[in-house]
Amino acid sequence: MSAAGAPSDGTQLAASLLDEWRGEQDVNKCEALIAAIAASQDAARTDALMRIVEEGDAASRNFAVLAWQGLPAHEVLRGASLLESAHADARVLALSVLQAAPGRDVEPLLIGLLSTEADANVCAAAVELVAECGTRAASPALLAARERFAGNEFVAFAIDQALRQTGAGNE
Structure with missing residues (x-):
């Protein structure tokens, strides 16, 4: 012992x-x-x-x-399994864990999350991570999230920044 x-x-x-x-x-x-x-x-x-x-x-x-x-x-x-948690704060913390993983492994998880996430804080955390490690492949999910959170200026701004950082906002 x-x-x-x-x-x-x-x-x-x-x-x-x-x-x-x-x-x-x-x-x-x-x-x-x-x-x-x-x-x-x-x-x-x-x-x-x-x-x-x-x-x-x-x-x-x-x-x-x-x-x-x-x-x-x-x-x-x-940590990706926590993205399925019923608690938004656990999903945000899961995204913090995933920051330490290689971007190529994380981006598909972020795309899936951004396509369906209903919580603005979780979405904003995912958008921040896409801005750090994402590619143009995340653009459709970012655009879908922007539409879903059209009334949230912060999320819309963060998405616009992520689109620019991934190169998709320059088209």
């Missing part, structure tokens, strides 16, 4: 640390547990980080996002 009471062989380590995190009130200890989850070699560490993003307070959620961004790209991309 580890000092945290978790199995030391790496099996079930992330789940054990997650259970300990759920019962912890001290912010510093919560951060240490999240760091231990991310540092573990447990295959379930991304699932544990996902639960923290969905369940945690603001400090734990933000720390989990930062820890997750430091994982290998294939694990970062598992």
Whole structure:
């Protein structure tokens, strides 16, 4: 057993640390547990980080996002499953996680999200990421989102900027 009471062989380590995190009130200890989850070699560490993003307070959620961004790209991309969350804030945090993934892997996810997303804040976060890593391929989804959010000046402005940055606004 580890000092945290978790199995030391790496099996079930992330789940054990997650259970300990759920019962912890001290912010510093919560951060240490999240760091231990991310540092573990447990295959379930991304699932544990996902639960923290969905369940945690603001400090734990933000720390989990930062820890997750430091994982290998294939694990970062598992954050895409949070784009299906019923909670808009979890979808925004998923986009923050995906910032650490290669743009070529993220753009199709963003196109899919922009084609259907109903929340303006989630859409704005996705548009920001398209502006960073997107190509002209995102143009139809950006235009559809602009139409859907026609009454939201901020989203419309962000979309116009993303279109320019991807080269689609110059046509």
